[in-house]
Amino acid sequence: MNIQELIRPTIKRLKPYSSARDEFQGTSNDMVFLDANENPFENGVNRYPDPQQRKLKTVLSEIKGLPTQNILLGNGSDEVLDLIYRAFCEPNQDNIITLPPTYGMYSVLANINAIEIKEVNLTDDFQLQVDKILEAANKNSKILFLCSPNNPSGNSFKNEDIEQLLKLFKGIVVIDEAYIDFSDNPSWLVRLSDFPNLIVTQTLSKAYGMAGIRLGICYASEYIISVLNRIKPPYNVNELTQQKAIELLSKKDIANQQIENILKERKKLNSKLELVPFVLKTFPSDANFILAKVDDATKRYNQLIEKGIVVRNRTTQKGCENCLRFTVGTSDENIKLIDTLKSIQ
Numbered sequence: 001m002n003i004q005e006l007i008r009p010t011i012k013r014l015k016p017y018s019s020a021r022d023e024f025q026g027t028s029n030d031m032v033f034l035d036a037n038e039n040p041f042e043n044g045v046n047r048y049p050d051p052q053q054r055k056l057k058t059v060l061s062e063i064k065g066l067p068t069q070n071i072l073l074g075n076g077s078d079e080v081l082d083l084i085y086r087a088f089c090e091p092n093q094d095n096i097i098t099l100p101p102t103y104g105m106y107s108v109l110a111n112i113n114a115i116e117i118k119e120v121n122l123t124d125d126f127q128l129q130v131d132k133i134l135e136a137a138n139k140n141s142k143i144l145f146l147c148s149p150n151n152p153s154g155n156s157f158k159n160e161d162i163e164q165l166l167k168l169f170k171g172i173v174v175i176d177e178a179y180i181d182f183s184d185n186p187s188w189l190v191r192l193s194d195f196p197n198l199i200v201t202q203t204l205s206k207a208y209g210m211a212g213i214r215l216g217i218c219y220a221s222e223y224i225i226s227v228l229n230r231i232k233p234p235y236n237v238n239e240l241t242q243q244k245a246i247e248l249l250s251k252k253d254i255a256n257q258q259i260e261n262i263l264k265e266r267k268k269l270n271s272k273l274e275l276v277p278f279v280l281k282t283f284p285s286d287a288n289f290i291l292a293k294v295d296d297a298t299k300r301y302n303q304l305i306e307k308g309i310v311v312r313n314r315t316t317q318k319g320c321e322n323c324l325r326f327t328v329g330t331s332d333e334n335i336k337l338i339d340t341l342k343s344i345q
Helices: 009-013 054-064 076-088 105-112 130-136 159-168 188-194 222-231 239-249 252-273 297-306 331-343
Strands: 071-074 095-098 116-119 141-147 172-176 198-203 216-219 279-282 289-294 323-327
Touching (some): 076 105, 076 172, 076 216, 130 159, 188 198, 252 279
Antiparallel strands (some): 279 289
């Protein structure tokens, strides 16, 4: 597969914006910076941030075992996904394939970018229909989105199905691994060099507890990363986000402890949910949440709201009729949830 042929012609011709911090890349020691029209009075954030987030990428490179040239950072995963659309999809011409029920922003971003959406539903147990996906694809199908572990169902897709799609789909395959830290399955990062059309996205919002700083991560071939770097905004990740990410990533033991705690609580919560009379079924989860089928999702959602507990009503999503999604909270929060569920009629 020639990835260059998938890039939009306008993107190939594009001359990227060159910021002051892009043009000077030497050491900052004892330098007087009069190039970027910044306020010269130091307060910690008066200077523009590193547009390439070099220090933060070095930290991630050490954690993930990948060169920094294979990493792109964005203002949340949503910006990363939007950049992928802009690089590969011609408006009013190309299409993408999504697999409902799945993360809703894939479709929102497609609509924003004037890209047709082809939907191939997951099976009743939320697995891939490989043959139907390949049948739905045509010469204008540029991106296939695989959310694994999947949101909102929580399960991971079968590795052999994903590999088949990576080999046979004639476009970019984006594997969204926002919840991979809660799964026993290895990340597809270990196969990144095997598939030139593979993009893996991850986030610091879930397992690392950094939802508030908005930092999304894209891992891909050096060529794809270079293309995305050409079209990203020059200072898309602010200084405070970079500093906080470096700080918290250095506390890996804390993150590991929290992940371990969430996994224990997930198991306990699942066993307790199964004992609630109106919970008809819980679905296997590799994420930090549990999808459960109930008798009447809207009724139970409203009852929980009245009791001061907010969950997610997923009943409008394909394959999720009368389903509620429960994020795994602290031990006390989970006990309160179960006690409340048992108390409502």
